[in-house]
Amino acid sequence: MGVSTSSPEKGISVVTVDFPPVNALPVRGWFELADAVRAAGRDAEVRCVVLTAEGRGFNAGVDIKEIQQEQQAQREQQKRQERQERPEHRGATGHGALIGANRGCAEAFAAVYECEVPVVAAVRGFCLGGGIGLVGNADVIVASDDATFGLPELDRGALGAATHLARLVPQHLMRALYYTSRTATAAELHAHGSVWRVVPRADLLDAALELAREIAAKDGQLIRLAKAAINGIDPVDVRRSYRFEQGFTFEANLSGVADRVRDTFGKEADR
Template sequence: MGVSTSTAEPGIAVVTVDHPPVNALPVQGWYDLAGALRAAGADPEVRCVVLTAAGRGFNAGVDIKEMQRTPGHDALVGANRGCYEAFAAVYDCEVPVVAAVQGFCLGGGVGLAGNADAIVASDDATFGLPELDRGALGAATHLSRLVPPHLMRTLYYTSRTVTAAELHRHGSVWQVVPRGRLRAAVMELAREIAAKDGRLLRLAKAAINGIDPVDVRRSYRFEQGFTFEANLSGLSDRHRDAFVSPRNLPSKDAGR
């Protein structure tokens, strides 16, 4: 349980997240994931990293229960910094990162998948940001890498999800396969990438990142500032409490 790294085949490192029941990571889990991704990318023998997860879903974001049971703002600050590090580690990984997404990919999961170089998804995969329902803001930066701008806004404001098949039509998911074939499909793509010259792959990754129209690190950090504003106003706690204990749902006019 936790974050582990294995060598599936020569040149391919597989970083796996396993944090039951829904892979909602605690603060340390985000830092562990960031460290594993950076270490895999720095290994000169690695030419492609596969980011995958055990269980029924890819990632459900941060561990809100940890946040609510921790006095003060240490868990909030830690989760924000940890997410920032993990998302950046995917993006900055020295070699291409292929995300294997099954089931739900929510909140922080979108941050991870949105910063990957390629996504292979199971046909039951869904992507979304329930941030507004959880008293948070963020990862619109990464959702905007998966869908067109106006769709991103509608999904963000409504907290709706989008299917892997829909993302495939938009071109952001490389392939959609039955869940039972996900591992084989992601390895096929990773194998094709890893067959290239490792030094050229590293140069290519740096070059492609360098021509991105949006600096994903700065853009996400800007978003996080509004999350802190929501927390300081007390808005976030009300929504997180409601998530942890549905009986505490705010009234319909709570946000007026």
């Protein structure tokens, strides 16, 4: 369980995420993923990175229960302090997990985008929330025919990754998907040109490796220059744009609306 790296063939590094049951990553998971992708990109022998996942789906975003558990513990601690009449301890934020998730997601998304070599995302099953941040910042997406993509953030008391969804679908569709929390299929994204290829789930890794092999056949120094050049002409600063969005996530938490929505999501998820 966690993040692992393998080298199935020369010039290709495969970074695999495995956080059962649904690949909802805890804070440490996002930082582990960022470190693994950056390390693969720094390896002079690597010319392409494949980002994939084990289990039921590619990524279910942030581990909301980790945030809920910390905030519940903070609320209980605050009640104990109030009963003991210790006002000097009041006002503790209890937002450590949220801050960690915000920073971890930002680092993981940036690691994919800033990886020194092209990153091919091999997506199966659900790709939600933070998963959109990863694939939206990847260079190429290969998906299984059962893959779905979406941002259920509004249903989970959060905001963010519209920056990355906007790289996958046209602007007005992005807004409709964002406001409704609906998902789009791999076939639909293929029609929009953001998914390179759609294949049966059993063929996903082979299809991703086939593309990675073609990329890795290029000159190693030149492919790194190509990645830097393409990033340099990108019309959107994805790191700054995403961090701007995250500010509204924190505002939603400070106002209490995020807790209200998350608590509702938690009860529905437990049914």
